[in-house]
Amino acid sequence: MKPSTLILLKTLTWLACLWPMGLLVYGAITNTLGPDPTAKIELTTGYNTLLLLILSLAITPVRRVIPKLGWLIQFRRLLGLFAFFYGTVHLLAYVALYAGFDIRTMIDDIAKRRFITIGVAAWLLLLPLALTSTTWAIRKLGGKNWNRLHRLVYLAAVCGIIHYWWQVKTGVLSPLRLTIVLAMLLLARPVLAWWKQRRPRPAAA
Amino acid sequence: MLIKKPVDIPSSEITPRSGYEWYMDRRRFLRTALSGAAAAGGAALGADRLAEIANPRTSAHADTRLQTVKSSLSTTGETLTSLEDVTHYNNFYEFGVQKDLPAKNAGVLPTRPWTIKVDGKVKNPKTFDIDALLKLRPLEERVYRHRCVEAWSMVIPWVGYSLSEFIKQCDPLPSAKYVQFLSYFDRKVEKWSDESTIDWPYSEGLRMDEAMHPLTLLTFGLYGDVLPNQNGAPIRIAIPWKYGFKSAKSVVAVRFLDKQPSTTWNEMAPNEYGFYSNVNPNVDHPRWSQKTERRIGLPFYAQRRTTLMFNGYADQVASLYTGVDLKRNF
Numbered sequence: 001m002k003p004s005t006l007i008l009l010k011t012l013t014w015l016a017c018l019w020p021m022g023l024l025v026y027g028a029i030t031n032t033l034g035p036d037p038t039a040k041i042e043l044t045t046g047y048n049t050l051l052l053l054i055l056s057l058a059i060t061p062v063r064r065v066i067p068k069l070g071w072l073i074q075f076r077r078l079l080g081l082f083a084f085f086y087g088t089v090h091l092l093a094y095v096a097l098y099a100g101f102d103i104r105t106m107i108d109d110i111a112k113r114r115f116i117t118i119g120v121a122a123w124l125l126l127l128p129l130a131l132t133s134t135t136w137a138i139r140k141l142g143g144k145n146w147n148r149l150h151r152l153v154y155l156a157a158v159c160g161i162i163h164y165w166w167q168v169k170t171g172v173l174s175p176l177r178l179t180i181v182l183a184m185l186l187l188a189r190p191v192l193a194w195w196k197q198r199r200p201r202p203a204a205a
Numbered sequence: 206m207l208i209k210k211p212v213d214i215p216s217s218e219i220t221p222r223s224g225y226e227w228y229m230d231r232r233r234f235l236r237t238a239l240s241g242a243a244a245a246g247g248a249a250l251g252a253d254r255l256a257e258i259a260n261p262r263t264s265a266h267a268d269t270r271l272q273t274v275k276s277s278l279s280t281t282g283e284t285l286t287s288l289e290d291v292t293h294y295n296n297f298y299e300f301g302v303q304k305d306l307p308a309k310n311a312g313v314l315p316t317r318p319w320t321i322k323v324d325g326k327v328k329n330p331k332t333f334d335i336d337a338l339l340k341l342r343p344l345e346e347r348v349y350r351h352r353c354v355e356a357w358s359m360v361i362p363w364v365g366y367s368l369s370e371f372i373k374q375c376d377p378l379p380s381a382k383y384v385q386f387l388s389y390f391d392r393k394v395e396k397w398s399d400e401s402t403i404d405w406p407y408s409e410g411l412r413m414d415e416a417m418h419p420l421t422l423l424t425f426g427l428y429g430d431v432l433p434n435q436n437g438a439p440i441r442i443a444i445p446w447k448y449g450f451k452s453a454k455s456v457v458a459v460r461f462l463d464k465q466p467s468t469t470w471n472e473m474a475p476n477e478y479g480f481y482s483n484v485n486p487n488v489d490h491p492r493w494s495q496k497t498e499r500r501i502g503l504p505f506y507a508q509r510r511t512t513l514m515f516n517g518y519a520d521q522v523a524s525l526y527t528g529v530d531l532k533r534n535f
Contacts, residue, residue: 028505035294035304036357037505100497100509113493166492169355170474171401172302 001071013075017082020048021089038097045090050164050178052083053157054185061188064196077133080153084130087123087160115166122159125152157182269431271364276345278367278419280445280517283350286359288428290502295435296353297454298403299388299395306397307435313394314455316439325461326381333374335439339425341374342366346429347422349445351452352484352516354470357499363443364426369417371459377413381461384416385409386442386453403469409453410466410480411444412525420445420521446518448482479535483526484516488535 024044027033033040056079059072094116099105109116129150131137138146161182164175297307300314321338324330344364352358372384390406392398398405415421422443425431432438437454444452450470460466470478477491486496499508515522526534 031504033505035290035501036499036508037503038499038508039357041505097505097509098497105494105496109494112489115492170477171403173400173402174302 006071006074010075010078013078017052017079017085020044021086038093041093041097042090045086045093046164047178049083049087049090050157050160050182052079052086053153053160054178054182056080056083057153057157057182057185061185061192064192081130081133084126087126091120091123115163118159118166119163122156122163125156125159129153129156154186158186271339271344271426271429271431273344273346273364273426273429276347279346279348279362280350280360281348283348283360285348285362286500286502291359291361291427292433292435294359294501296355296450297435297437298401299390299398299405299407300435301397302400308433310397311434311438314389314434314438315394316434319439319457321440321456322458323375323460324458325385326378326463327461328376328378331375333371335425338371338423338440342370344425347443349420349422349443350513350516350518351443351445351449352498352512354448354450354478354482354490354495356493356495356497356512357501358516359501361443362428363422363424364429365422365424365443367419368421368423368442369419371423372417375459375461377461380463382413383462383465384411384413385458385460385462385466386456387458387460388437388453389455389457403473406457407453408467408469409442409451410462410468411451414525415444418522418525420518446484446515446522448478448484450478451482481526481531481534483522483531483535484512485514485531485535486512487514488532 024033024041028037028041031037056076059076059079063070063072095101095106099109110120111117129152132141132146132149141149161175161179164178168174293308294304295307296304297311300307300310317335319335321333321335322330323333343366345366346362346364348360348362350358351361386409388407388409390398392405395405411421422445424437424441424443425439427433427436432441437452437456440456441454442452442456451468465480468478468480470482471480484495489495495512497509498512500510501508513519
């Protein structure tokens, strides 16, 4: 791929990832986030965290099925970090707007509300991944260890989706679509690996 | 731009006695202004949206205004939630699970003819026509706080009269200890009912003394007009000291029972939604705290506030629950 094409695609990806945040900031300033702006902020940032995480998880299965799209790997870190970005804004919005910066409220919530417990867990799982996302870290850890550590992203995604299910009212099915996509992506890896083994000749990387 | 003639501006408008009166005058102004704008093809300017705000009816009734009197049971000292927010942020799952959907979808709810069937532990089963019920007692304007179990709240100027007046007409037997409310349900009309796993029709209930309490409101309107469909037209209940899901919408049947009735959310998740569901900052929902709430319509940094015991109606209703363990009977 030409360097200029890559730069263009990366720029567009940056803009697409920042777009929901931009809308949110604009809406917050102009108070046009609807009747319940706090809930809107929390839902939007949470949803985009899951969405970006799922998109980043889609890259490897897509590369395996369509080898020509191998260059997508250059976008995985970008999407993953933006997922962490939205997850962090989501967490900070909880601290400021739901807990009112009250430590006791937060301890109470984390201990008693299981959806908050697992939500905080999901963010804590993403933290080391964000911190070791740099090329320097990959070199320092070595490829094998880095890959082992970053397998935590599967657990983080699962914790995130459970967090969503445990948050909605009983009987509400809003998280269903993301759940189905995530399940397919998680299953895709072992299925594709098994498929690769069955073929008489090795598949292209 | 329509200039108001002096005769259109009562002196009371100069210093509105309440936000509601200011609102009603403004709505009248909007309506008059809009008829001019509409004539000038104002749809392009968004006049249709303005018209919807001025008159959010989704059914076409020529005169939807209700004559109301003031009530001593109306709550004071609160800022009203805007009509726009009250009518566009609704939990009415028969019309879709997202809060903006009932306003879009509830137009199909048929609000006339409408009757309420009364049976169970009564002297004689009866059927009341809504137009007769509208004339039963003078309609009062009752401003009530409305607290959803999801921890958001509003302040709504309902229109109606105490349910106790209606119950007197039902002639319940002494054996009647509970009242059950059943809401309209038609799967063909409410096509979105399968978006959740609720077992329809929507059922709610109260103890007799709760139903007979003067605050419990048989509700016909809000903001001086008949109920918009998405708010539970044409007739609903409003119980201000309980979580909002107890206030059944679009009621078609009232049943008097000697046993506690089965209620929809309690059936869905008995450990989360109790029969009483009194607003109580000390009794958390299993999955979230009830100590604070978000007031709808305010900027994001100003929404959070402390939840009041019995939603601020403790003086009027606490006596219903003396000696009751509110943690167990939640």
